[in-house]
Amino acid sequence: VGVRCEGSHQGENDGLYIRRCVELARKAIGHTSPNPMVGCVIVKGGKIVGEGFHPKAGQPHAEVFALRDAGDLAENATAYVSLEPCNHYGRTPPCTEAFIKAKVEKVVVGMVDPNPIVASKGIDRLRDAGIEVIVGVEEELCKKLIEAWIHQMLTGKPFLTLRYSMSVDGHVLNQLGNTVLEPGGYYSKLLQEYDAIVFSSTLLLENSSFPASREPGANQPLQIVLAMDPDLPVEIPALTSKSTAKVIIFTEKETSLEQVATLKGVETVVCERINLVSVLEYCKRQGLCSVLLDLRGNIADFEQILREGVELGLFQKYVVEVLPVWVGSNEKSLNVPEKLRVKSLTSKVMGETVLLEGYFE
Numbered sequence: 492v493g494v495r496c497e498g499s500h501q502g503e504n505d506g507l508y509i510r511r512c513v514e515l516a517r518k519a520i521g522h523t524s525p526n527p528m529v530g531c532v533i534v535k536g537g538k539i540v541g542e543g544f545h546p547k548a549g550q551p552h553a554e555v556f557a558l559r560d561a562g563d564l565a566e567n568a569t570a571y572v573s574l575e576p577c578n579h580y581g582r583t584p585p586c587t588e589a590f591i592k593a594k595v596e597k598v599v600v601g602m603v604d605p606n607p608i609v610a611s612k613g614i615d616r617l618r619d620a621g622i623e624v625i626v627g628v629e630e631e632l633c634k635k636l637i638e639a640w641i642h643q644m645l646t647g648k649p650f651l652t653l654r655y656s657m658s659v660d661g662h663v664l665n666q667l668g669n670t671v672l673e674p675g676g677y678y679s680k681l682l683q684e685y686d687a688i689v690f691s692s693t694l695l696l697e698n699s700s701f702p703a704s705r706e707p708g709a710n711q712p713l714q715i716v717l718a719m720d721p722d723l724p725v726e727i728p729a730l731t732s733k734s735t736a737k738v739i740i741f742t743e744k745e746t747s748l749e750q751v752a753t754l755k756g757v758e759t760v761v762c763e764r765i766n767l768v769s770v771l772e773y774c775k776r777q778g779l780c781s782v783l784l785d786l787r788g789n790i791a792d793f794e795q796i797l798r799e800g801v802e803l804g805l806f807q808k809y810v811v812e813v814l815p816v817w818v819g820s821n822e823k824s825l826n827v828p829e830k831l832r833v834k835s836l837t838s839k840v841m842g843e844t845v846l847l848e849g850y851f852e
């Protein structure tokens with residue numbers, strides 16, 4: 492079980508079809524939590540005869556949609572799935588049984604499902620039923636697709652990403668680059684991806700609406716405001732703007748923001764000291780898999796939160812936009828503790844911006 496790509500049986504287009512599964516899965520980005528994004532294609536005679544993806548928790552799995560799409564053509568066909576088909580009765584019946592019933596000949600799986608109630612049982616069930624199963628095609632890509640979900644499945648904690656912009660001379664900036672702000676641009680992709688966005692209340696003063704919003708009508712990420720500035724004015728346009736997003740304010744004792752929130756019917760969590768552990772615990776209780784800390788507003792406010800976040804190992808990933816600006820002053824920038832190690836650093840040039848992505852140890 493879980494043997495990587497039994498070579499002799501691997502079709503030359505297996506990678507291509509699994510990549511198509513990943514593309515299909517992404518159509519439901521931001522909608523599947525607490526379930527993972529999954530895509531499936533059915534191939535017969537070198538042609539795709541069925542496609543599907545998991546649209547939302549509670550709805551049928553990717554395999555079911557692909558089988559429906561293929562109809563009778565699924566018989567003796569090869570099915571490709573980005574995640575191991577499930578073999579349990581959850582919100583929906585097992586996908587293994589659907590494959591067996593449809594008389595699929597072979598199943599190619601991107602990655603084993605880390606969910607302990609599935610974890611290779613789906614693969615075993617298919618093999619027991621005489622279906623050939625290949626595991627581990629485009630595995631890294633499939634894992635990256637659902638990295639946040641995997642993390643929360645294995646640790647029970649939401650996946651936390653830190654994002655910020657910086658100048659080429661290394662100062663953390665309170666702005667986004669033009670290229671990342673464009674619709675379909677990098678920042679809007681992040682907003683699609685994460686279940687919750689955390690930012691400082693100081694950002695609300697500069698914006699008439701919340702920074703985190705997807706296209707109107709879409710399922711919005713939870714917007715978590717950290718009341719960093721205890722003396723915010725009572726009239727904050729963003730709090731009265733019409734958004735379908737749920738807002739929650741984390742605040743220390745009786746701040747003016749707490750009063751505003753009560754007035755406007757916005758939920759608040761009062762903590763002794765604003766901290767990420769409480770934020771993550773809240774997100775976990777809400778069944779959220781991924782959280783983005785958007786470092787903007789008054790950045791100095793975050794110093795303690797960041798230090799603590801790193802010390803406690805709360806961050807999994809960082810995304811940094813390096814903007815083509817030179818600050819050149821002696822303004823104090825954030826102190827990065829020496830013991831902090833980051834890995835798998837990748838960079839991508841997007842117009843005038845260089846995007847860095849990586850993971851904390």
Ligand code: AOF
Pocket residue numbers: 526527528529530544545548549550551552553554574575576577580581582583584586604606609
């Ligand atoms: C699949 N295909 O498209 C997805 C799977 O509550 P349920 O029935 O939706 O089951 C959720 C679990 O099933 C989830 O935690 C994960 O292990 C797996 N998700 N499996 O075969 C799919 N979304």
Ligand code: ZN
Pocket residue numbers: 552554576577578584585586587
């Ligand atoms: Zn399933």
